[in-house]
Amino acid sequence: MNHTNRTELNGAISPSGADVAPKPGPGQPRAGGLDGIVVADTALSEVDGERGHLLLAGHDLETLSAGGDVTFEDLCALLWQGALPRPEGRETLRAALAAGRVEAFARLDHLGDALRAVDAMDALRAAVAHLAGDAAPAAIAGAAATFAAAWARLRAGEAPVAPDPSLRQAEDFLRMVRGAPASDAEARALDTYLVTVSDHGMNASTFTARVVTSTGSDRVSAVVAAIGALKGPLHGGAPGPVLDMLDAVGSAEHADAWIAAELSAGRRIMGMGHRIYRVRDPRAAVLERAIERLSREAHGGAAVRLDLSRAVEKAAERALEVKHPDRPLRANVEFYTAVLLEAVGLPRELFSPTFAVGRIAGWCAHVDEQRRTGRLIRPNSRYVGARPATS
Numbered sequence: 451m452n453h454t455n456r457t458e459l460n461g462a463i464s465p466s467g468a469d470v471a472p473k474p475g476p477g478q479p480r481a482g483g484l485d486g487i488v489v490a491d492t493a494l495s496e497v498d499g500e501r502g503h504l505l506l507a508g509h510d511l512e513t514l515s516a517g518g519d520v521t522f523e524d525l526c527a528l529l530w531q532g533a534l535p536r537p538e539g540r541e542t543l544r545a546a547l548a549a550g551r552v553e554a555f556a557r558l559d560h561l562g563d564a565l566r567a568v569d570a571m572d573a574l575r576a577a578v579a580h581l582a583g584d585a586a587p588a589a590i591a592g593a594a595a596t597f598a599a600a601w602a603r604l605r606a607g608e609a610p611v612a613p614d615p616s617l618r619q620a621e622d623f624l625r626m627v628r629g630a631p632a633s634d635a636e637a638r639a640l641d642t643y644l645v646t647v648s649d650h651g652m653n654a655s656t657f658t659a660r661v662v663t664s665t666g667s668d669r670v671s672a673v674v675a676a677i678g679a680l681k682g683p684l685h686g687g688a689p690g691p692v693l694d695m696l697d698a699v700g701s702a703e704h705a706d707a708w709i710a711a712e713l714s715a716g717r718r719i720m721g722m723g724h725r726i727y728r729v730r731d732p733r734a735a736v737l738e739r740a741i742e743r744l745s746r747e748a749h750g751g752a753a754v755r756l757d758l759s760r761a762v763e764k765a766a767e768r769a770l771e772v773k774h775p776d777r778p779l780r781a782n783v784e785f786y787t788a789v790l791l792e793a794v795g796l797p798r799e800l801f802s803p804t805f806a807v808g809r810i811a812g813w814c815a816h817v818d819e820q821r822r823t824g825r826l827i828r829p830n831s832r833y834v835g836a837r838p839a840t841s
């Protein structure tokens with residue numbers, strides 16, 4: 451490792467190269483998390499953590515999502531082909547994702563016990579692993595929606611619902627999970643969610659997909675590994691626990707006491723904090739607006755949840771500011787993910803797989819970009835174990 455790289459690694463190794471890990475000062479990154487290290491050039495997304503902006507392939511997320519009519523298919527075109535589609539391109543992608551769902555449904559009886567896993571992310575990981583290694587992005591994305599929905603049906607003791615290839619991914623996913631058509635307002639809210647989580651710089655699961663790709667491995671291996679990374683509670687596993695938290699708090703007047711008890715027990719508040727954002731995650735506001743829109747158009751119940759979540763968010767912000775005055779810990783995307791996905795009628799066990807259904811768009815785009823522009827990703831480690839005794 452050269453001198454520059456030594457200092458880049460979070461200051462974990464001193465500029466002199468000595469094996470000393472200096473204790474980080476207040477607000478300084480700690481060792482081991484690769485904070486601040488650029489591992490790839492990408493044209494897919496930019497996360498501005500200081501100002502709270504997310505750019506998706508040249509489009510500001512807030513602008514992209516403002517009308518609530520950009521679909522997951524549009525976003526796939528943007529990330530996979532570089533531009534939002536014209537109407538006929540939209541139709542091509544809709545058909546490709548629908549074909550992926552239909553092919554996956556035909557495979558359901560050939561997945562061994564994959565869909566009998568107790569955990570939905572275990573099931574999704576095992577089921578996606580059955581796809582052919584270099585399956586096309588739309589085939590993987592469509593299959594993920596079918597597998598996740600089939601898992602939920604089997605878990606509820608019901609038969610999986612066959613896809614309807616005339617529908618777009620968001621409306622068919624809701625239909626396959628719930629066994630009844632979704633309203634237009636619900637499908638549009640889910641589209642906004644899938645678009646919002648589709649890509650996010652070098653997050654842990656995307657990095658995982660790029661590392662796997664960098665070895666020359668195939669697309670499905672990269673996506674399977676990424677699903678494993680997304681599963682963890684510090685990444686895509688947070689929204690289910692956010693809903694558990696809202697249930698446990700119950701009403702706004704209990705929020706401060708509940709948050710204080712969690713923090714004094716040494717637990718983290720799910721849906722709060724972020725590696726990159728030092729302000730509120732801009733996606734939280736986008737999802738909040740989508741929930742408001744949905745509650746105006748269809749679900750009055752979502753408004754009640756929204757009020758409670760805002761109260762809990764404020765209580766968490768206040769308590770975390772006292773506990774970590776040097777480290778802004780604000781709401782991240784997972785906080786309002788929980789409220790939105792509940793409002794469109796998805797069970798909480800399916801929140802992380804639904805995140806994966808959206809993020810697969812980004813993973814597949816990164817796999818292709820890594821193939822085009824990257825090289826083997828292989829950082830260094832520093833040995834701190836025993837050495838043979840010298841005579």
Ligand SMILES: CC(=O)SCCNC(=O)CCNC(=O)[C@H](O)C(C)(C)COP(=O)(O)OP(=O)(O)OC[C@H]1O[C@@H](n2cnc3c(N)ncnc32)[C@H](O)[C@@H]1OP(=O)(O)O
Nearest residue numbers: 683684685686688717718719720721722723724725782784
């Ligand atoms: C899609 C996504 O992946 S968004 C993230 C979803 N995950 C969550 O919401 C889980 C809760 N949040 C967290 O655990 C963190 O904020 C993370 C993992 C998201 C980012 O963490 P990092 O940048 O690695 O910060 P790190 O883990 O170093 O934490 C810094 C300090 O803040 C504290 N902290 C960070 N987040 C939280 C939180 N949500 N609640 C309580 N304390 C927190 C840590 O305990 C640590 O305190 P210490 O210095 O006293 O040990």
Ligand SMILES: O=C([O-])CC(=O)C(=O)O
Nearest residue numbers: 650651652653654725783
């Ligand atoms: O960027 C991150 O580290 C986590 C995140 O918010 C995401 O993957 O959407």
